[in-house]
Amino acid sequence: MLCSRSTRAVALARRYSNVSSTPSTIQELDRYDNLPQNSRVFSMIQPTGRIHLGNYLGAVKSWRTLSNSNPTSRFIFGIADLHAFTSFKPASELKENRYQAIASLLASGLDTSKCILYFQSAVPEHSELSWFLTCMTSMGQLNRMTQWKSKAQQSQTSSITDEKVMESTKAGVFCYPALQAADILLYRSTHVPVGDDQSQHLELCRNLAKLFNNTYGVDYFPLPKTLLTPAKKILSLKNPEKKMSKSDPVQASCVYVTDSPEQIQSKIRKATTDSIQGDWSFDPVERPGVSNLINIISGLTNESIEETVASVQHLKDHKGLKDYVSELIINEFSDKRQLYDELLKNKDYLDHVCKEGRDSAREVASKNLGEIKSIVGMD
Template identity: 65%
Template sequence: MKIQSKVVLLHRFARSYATTGGSTVQHVAKFEGVPPQSTIFSLIQPTGNIHLGNYLGAIRSWKELSESDSPGSKFIFGIADLHAITLPKDPQTLKRFRHEAIASLLASGLSPEKCTIFHQSAVPEHTELSWYFTCITSMGNLNRMTQWKSKAQQVQNSSIYDDRVMEATKAGVLCYPILQAADILIYRATHVPVGDDQSQHLELTRGIANTFNHTYKTKFFPIVKTLLTPSKKILSLRNPSKKMSKSDPDQNSCIYVTDSPEIVAKKIRKATTDSIQGPIYYAPEERPGVSNLINVISGLTGKSIDEVVADLHWVKDHKQFKDHVTELIVEEFRENREMYQRLTADISYLDEVCARGRDNAREIASANIAQVRKLIGMD
């Protein structure tokens, strides 16, 4: 079954949102266009092949945004390779992952003609601005962030002021939300499309922008708006109590954009469901595995959960249900998979795209950092 209609992904933007007024969090529901003169920005970590959760949670929305007709708007997307080394990686593996991540973005439909695609580390202004922000950010704000605790393998009520926790936590893991703020604000981004798990970091970004503007009596940094992507978090196929992850030791839990139709079918067949017979319905607590697959269908078709469940009225058993999910995934990734294979075999083209993106990004970042230096007396 081929998906005929264009998937509707993104929020209806009022034109007034081109300014700093309005709500700072917007749910992405219906796409009608990006306000003129916007700057849309987001990064993804280089973890190798893009999996289904990455694709539905971020990249597909990036593609739809970048294809909008919005006079004067900029679309800046890239690879967060500096964030990738908060936990050290094998150098050769990291290099390969960086190339694969760029190939995945291109294979997923991002066009270097419509948006800037680059490696974060190629633009040194990110780290310069990060230091300026570090000097105005309190330890209390960093301690309240939740993701550093999971990265440092600490429980959520852990405190950096505990000697044991402090000893076990690298400074980069604690401070990387400041670098995230610098990533966004070095381009004076107006909107950042993210999933629910990054909402807290964008609150910190808004706080840092406000602190900087207040400290230096300026309105230089805009108050960036969160665009919550429409897809719910895609969970592990084998253990739907945790999110889909490449690092999962059970590789049947994760579907990649590059998986063959046969591998996709095998993984979906092995996906955890339940023993409940009869109609398919959405109940994350009662039926986490079935509900996870409903989320996948919702993300692929752009339909609401209720619409998906209504469409599944014909499904008689789990086999039919899983076959339907398999068909949708295989069709969605057919062209992506073929293009990815061509791109990863052409490193020179990937390097060319990155060089062009670096130059475009640096042109914006260097002008903005010059203004920041002037504001703080570093010019």
């Protein structure tokens, strides 16, 4: 039985998930025109604690839109805590980050009656399938991935065959694309909402699905299609040449769902723009700071970049543009911040949500892994 605080949190979650739902943007999300009925959509987010504006517009808002708009499809969303283990964090910090991530997703409007929400590490089938796929993945394929080089702080021309690179790169950082493929294929996912920085990993996943099917003469794994999210990458407020990130040493560069109105106003007011006067334009090369703000407006209002540029022409100066951005973010996050605070005080309810999600995820994962083991001869 959930305590009274849990009951209030459940009521708030239901209330806000209904209030904050956005209009359907499936046509923008699905490059294949529409999400087919009975699709299986899978995506994960790393537990870096509170989610920020980039996480929200780049992933979570799209998850909510998709799961609210397609009653015939199955949606599986997770906290990728096994992936988070590729960089060391004290146990207490990792545990709190996991809670904060779940609370952030619930506060952002994800409805667990319409999707499965769980911790990756709670479903051991992820790790088991990852081993099978790692054994089928060549070192060359992994070496061509670009993100491990960034995570290992290597140049994009680096190779794992270089002795110094090999010594300084952890195996988990190098091999994690195979785990990522296992995450997706474990549920026989048909669609994966990703940003453009993950498209290379999804291509590897498709290649491994083809390799498995061809090796064993089966048609078991579908080839998951990309759902590119409508919002472009949200960039740092202080340095619009890199993406918004919690790890940025300049905290004013990142807006969190949990920020107060005063904090949001202060961060947006200090955002890097330019000194160009006259009409507003979207030009990421010549006007990266202004273009980033326009991109934020577009993501929050569900308007195209062209529509957004036209709609802000009445704002006569940079202060007016920043005030408008601040107002939009504050209105978007107001209810979510209240619910986040309520949820994070109620770990019993969060544990209950995660347990239900784990059980639902394992029901699918264990059945599929059993079939996979039968195919490879380990039943």
